[in-house]
Amino acid sequence: MEPQASELDAFWEVARSHADLQGVPTYTGENAVGLLRPPAWSFGANPQQADRLLALVLDGTKTATASARADYDTFDEPLPEPGLLGIVLDGRAKPRALVVTTEVRVTPFAEVDEAHAAAEGEGERTLAHWRRVHERFFTEHAAGGFAPDMPVVLERFRRLYP
Incomplete structure (x- = not known):
């Protein structure tokens, strides 16, 4: 399901006025991050996962x-x-x-650490839980499937709004 452009534009107008975009780092000199609407995406592979993971972002558990x-x-x-x-x-x-x-860092699946697993905020917040959940997810949804040495992109983020 694709979001409506008008909904995204309306959200972006409110979000950028409430978010501290001056505190967002830039590498181009002038801070122009508040000018163009950023890309929109959801977590997970289905609506239920998207809602569950979004709830963790909104309550500050998932970073x-x-x-x-x-x-x-x-x-x-x-x-x-x-x-x-x-x-x-x-x-x-x-x-x-x-x-x-x-x-952002890229590391082999088998080398993901406990700190990253906890920051994802899911379930038990342990590395063992993270590995079980992500092995299943990557097996079912990743290009090329799962392998213990597969490169994984680990991303940390901060919620700006709401």
Whole structure:
């Protein structure tokens, strides 16, 4: 389900007026991050996952995410980088949160650490739980499936709005 452009524009107007965009790092000199509407996306692979993970973002529990490096190559998308804004959608493709990426690193699945697993905020917040959940997710949804040595993009973010 694709979000309506008018809904995204309305959300962006409110979010950028409430978010501290001056505090978002930029690498181009002038801080122009508040001018263009950022991309919109949802967590997970289905509406239920999107809603569940969004709830963790909204309550401040989820401050990190992980994705298969191969997916970026498959869809010809650049890796996220610090300062990148994103509008997080719920399971009905409605804009619900504005986040900014604060850190990105790529590491083999088997080398993901306990701190990252806890920052993802899911379930037990342990590395063992993270590995079970993500192995299943990557097996079912990642380009090329799962492998213990597969590169994983680990992203930290900060919620700016609401």
